Amino acid sequence: MDTLRRYEHIQTVRNEYFLSLLQGAAKEGIISSEQVKKIQVGLLGLLSRQIEKYTLGESSSVTEEKAENLLKSICFSISVALKQQGNIISASELLKHERVEELFNKGNELIRQYFEDSKRLWFEIKTDGFRTGNIAYNSTINEGLKEFFNFYDYKFSAHETNGSIDYPLSYDEMDLKGIEYIHEYLTHLTMENAFCLHYDSHSIECLLRGYSKYFREDLLNIFELILTNLLGRSMLGYTLDRLDISEEDRAWLLVQLNKVDDTVLVQKMERAFYEVLSFMKVESQATIDYFKLTLKNIISRVKHNINLRKLEKVFVTLKEGEDENLISGYIDGNKMEDEALRVLIDEMKDCRFLEDKIAMVMQSIKSLEDLSEVLNECFFEGEYESVFKLLDKREIQELKKRIVENKNDPSSFYEWECALLEFAAD
């Protein structure tokens, strides 16, 4: 009990756990100033060794920025080792008695494990069957995370989170860095995807379209939209195997929720939440805890929108696409690596015969994005139509859509873009 009281004042920060713990423990007198000095000397020794490793022993000095970065990476690894203890008491004891070198090595080992586990989660997400047309989701899974796993450097920049993670989770404090952030992100995304997979992708797309006509480009969280509608359906007494909420349902919800006070509203929504969880058979406590954070957000959004007497963006009516077959659901093929595309473009520029260029397009180009680049650089007036004839109706429509959506001013169209619009009009 005494120990608990001694440690209870220590405030730690999740993304700088080691330093905040050290500062707190020193302030409370748990770690003496002699021990703090010993830790500092240990850190400098580690830094010196890391500088040597980083420069392969070929440079005795580095820039301040680099040294700072290396030091941050060291502190990150030590933080990971200390956090593993689970609570401040054990972490402070470990910091007191273990050498920083040992902590650093332990941290690195844990980071390696997190890395492997995160990679496994990423592969599972890629193959879990959840498909959406949302660009942020797809680019995060296919490009952003790939970049992270390709370039993550746990030895010298363990605290860095490279790769663009655009798709927003329903709840993300973003107070972690490096592999810790990615591991938590992927763990939570797995929970969200498992939830979303109870519904077919068509219903989900209709829900997203109902929410925003720019649902592909918008930074929205799919799980939160589904959960909110399910909460609405539960409060309406509907079954939870579907997602739809009609305009009348929404009006009824507004009346019902408007006449109760905040406490009752929270109770109603919590009851609905547990009904949804039991329908989904969610049993993992970690998942329930995470979803509860989302529920909190939803409740405050509902309260706010009730005051505005507008629930359209909260409980969403599903909307079918106008020309489903032609426009939505188009999934572009694989893009070429930049360098390979550059080589292909150079080769095509050297080609004198249109037939050869067409053959090269047929052989190498698999995505509309690459095709646009090639059309822009390698083909001339009079040649475009031969390329367009290679495309099916869906692809022509998609290309047309991209041109029209991306540029407002027709005078800024490239030559091939004008030709395509003409071709599509025929």
Added chain:
Amino acid sequence: MKDFLQIKNLFSDNESEINQIEKCNEFSSKFGLVLTNEQIRILLEERYTTLKKYGRVELGKGILEKLIFEFSDSPFIWQENYMDTLSELQDIFYYFKNESLDEFTDDELIRYMRKSFDNECQGSLEYLRETSLEDVCRSIRYGREAYKYFDSYDDE
């Protein structure tokens, strides 16, 4: 964290560094060059100021020892200008580590400095700083790889 990196006394032992440089006198005295303890102390102090000035961090032993071994037999250095030249060379070294975007290893940069100093600079530290090295570093910043300079110098 930046302040933490400036805690020089926590890690470096000044006395042992002075002893190390003192030992270099055995080698340089063959060329009539000797540093007094006071001069060594000044040079080491200058090293910290220089590192701070150029925003660099060095936790191991400095570059002075390597400079002494590389430059002692230069015909343009004699006892009277020995300490001042070392002081200036040390400054030039750290300055050009930054300017070359750390593309040169320590040994490569020192070797290049020595060759330029003896050849085109004819012992002029001003020429070394403002012309010879400046040109090389500018080319490196424009994308030329550092090792090409050594190949071309060695060919000559």
